[in-house]
Amino acid sequence: MLKPTEQDRGPAARARDHVCRGYRERAEFVSRAQEFLAEGLAAGERVLYVAPGDEAALTGQLREDGRCGEGLESGAVQVASVDSTYTTGTVVDPAGQVELYAAATSEALAAGFTGLRVAADATSLVRTPAQVDAFARYEHLVDHYMAAHPMSAMCGYDVGELGGEVVAQLGCMHPAASAGVTPFHLHGHARDGSAAALDGDLDLESRELWPLALERAGLRASAGTVAIDAAGLAFADHRSLFALADYAERHATTVVLRTRLSTPARLTELLDLPGVRVERAA
Secondary structure, three states: OOOOOOOOOOOOOOHHHEEEEEEOOHHHHHHHHHHHHHHHHHOOOEEEEEEOOOHHHHHHHHHOOHHHHHHHHHOOEEEEEHHHHOOOOOOOOHHHHHHHHHHHHHHHHHOOOOOEEEEEEOHHHOOOHHHHHHHHHHHHHHHHHHHHOOEEEEEEEEHHHHOHHHHHHHHOOOOEEOOOOOOEEEEOOOOOOOOEEEEEEEOHHHOOHHHHHHHHHOOOOEOOEEEEEEEEEEEEOHHHHHHHHHHHHHOOOEEEEEEOOOHHHHHHHHHOOOOEEEEEOO
16 A cells, blocks of 8 residues: 655644654754744744753854844843753653643734744653653643644754653654654644544554553543544554554443544454444545
8 A cells, every 4th residue: 555645634723833842962853943943033933942051052052143132122022041941850840831821822913923932951851751642641631732823843852861761752742753753643733623633644653652642632522422534644553553443442332443544443344343434534
């Protein structure tokens, strides 16, 4: 089976403005952040740079890019140090963090900007298992907010420090990620009132990551079902469907998978999986 290209599947380009950026060199992230924020300035957004270090040093990093210099003077560009904002070992409150960014987005709109764009290096906030768990839940929750509001974000994680497995746990909660970070995306840019959207491949590489992402997403049931917009799903094996059935049983619900693929429906019928229903995606 030919798999759709990245351009052909998944959410629209605007939705992909919540991206996970795995990096191995600090300079790589800074360069990507400068570019991402400059795009926001060109679109009339207020932009915020969040990273480790003192604010003077962070401001200097942005001044290196002439596109951000003028914004620093006008207030269109803001800078915040992770070190001064969070204490060591902080476990983020997912809902509380979303509320903070919602307030910042509202403030940006009230000040005449078209929205809020954030580039944040969150490596120091995900160094323990408890931090990773909470932050993955936050990433999914804030993506739901971004799907309905003029906020976008690039989230940076140091792969060398955290390891690929941890970055994958965070990356899979975004609608987009840098190459090789995650085999699939479970995110909030869904259509037709679905609880979440699903893109990419649910294959052998996903066997441990997929059930974990499902649980962290906290998908909300409506009328006794949890619908997943899987129009961007390119492949799903039997293990991934067993994980859906297990999720449905533990949460006493029915999971409705809306996909363009024919294989999941055949496998669900063949394996007689309770709690899973496959529908054709529009």
